[in-house]
Amino acid sequence: MKVGVPREIKNHEYRVGMTPASVHELYSHGHDVCVQQGAGAPSGFSDDDYRQAGARIVDSAEDVFEQAELVVKVKEPQPAERALLREGQTLFTYLHLAPDQAQTDDLVASGATCIAYETVTDRAGHLPLLAPMSEVAGRMSIQAGAHCLEKYLGGRGVLLGGVPGVSPARVTVVGGGVVGQNAVAMAIGLGAHVTVIDRSMDVLRQLDHHYGNRITTLFSTAHALDEAIVGSDLVIGSVLIPGASAPKLITRDMIRRMPEGSVIVDVAIDQGGCAETSKPTTHDNPTYVVDGVVHYCVANMPGAVARTSTLALNNATLPFIAALANKGAEQAMREDPHLMAGLNVMAGKVTYREVAEATGYPYTDPESLLGS
Ligand SMILES: NC(=O)C1=CN([C@@H]2O[C@H](COP(=O)(O)OP(=O)(O)OC[C@H]3O[C@@H](n4cnc5c(N)ncnc54)[C@H](O)[C@@H]3O)[C@@H](O)[C@H]2O)C=CC1
């Protein structure tokens, strides 16, 4: 199969869809992989590294999209990339369609087969292609939050761990999944006072078992959220309902009552954000202030640590990329319901229920398009 890897063009997005090691796996199975010139450089992979792995280097994104039957990316296609997508082509990348009507409209119009990393599942019901980037973003969220708490950036001027004789900061993590667990680990490591809120008792039990009385776990109710958030120096937003727009659990009223200079890092912003006051920001201009609360809402946090993130992402995506290339997209999905769970748009139809509900398209069962 002809497989293509364009250079990422989202603001400060330095990851790349395939490493030279992944390219080599495909090349050794007889596939033709083209990589846009310079695509891997920000992740530390030169064009020569790709050539040695068996890739052809092409000049432009136009070349990649024109030649490739399977396009492998990292971030959701930007408008210029969407204009290059075509019927009969498969796109494998993060999409985050529920909060993004314009992108959904363009993918439906393209006729392409669009498989979203973030809704591919595994046997345990987890999201194996979201998990590695959630590990990265969860760890980064505490770094970002600690930085934003510094006074000259608009923060309260609070050090997460405090010092002997002075209380540590209060950190509340809303959603104790992969992002949440990684945020908790970092916050505890820095000596903060940590509260985690989740609606899953299993998640809370696991965290309690692991950390004992070093953290507070709370079942997610409006009351628990209100008390914890209003008393926090730093809030991490990390809830997810797979494929759906994030629930707005953190209200404008709670934000108003938080201390001046407190910080919210809304990692769930790629699904629309879990605070009423959240809107996407970029690495160029990552924060803004509402009612005295600093908001950090960067939708591609892992792009800033591209070397780590590209390697971690490829560890998870490679088996699926190989299946798509070896079997063809339709057969690969027919044989693997977990990969089929990633299908969001195909042949002009929306094939993921939560995306259809959020964007007003009728839902089409993927099995009805793929047959058996
Ligand atoms: N901004 C960025 O750069 C990145 C954003 N993300 C995003 O972070 C979010 C979280 O991802 P993961 O941790 O991997 O998801 P996950 O599925 O592992 O965890 C989500 C947690 O939210 C909980 N939850 C759902 N509804 C809730 C409610 N009403 N109250 C309390 N908890 C609730 C679930 O029980 C689950 O434990 C996603 O939107 C993901 O796309 C992930 C990586 C990078």
Ligand SMILES: CC(=O)C(=O)O
């Ligand atoms: C998951 C996601 O949005 C990211 O890694 O950028």
Ligand SMILES: [Mg+2]
């Ligand atoms: Mg206030």
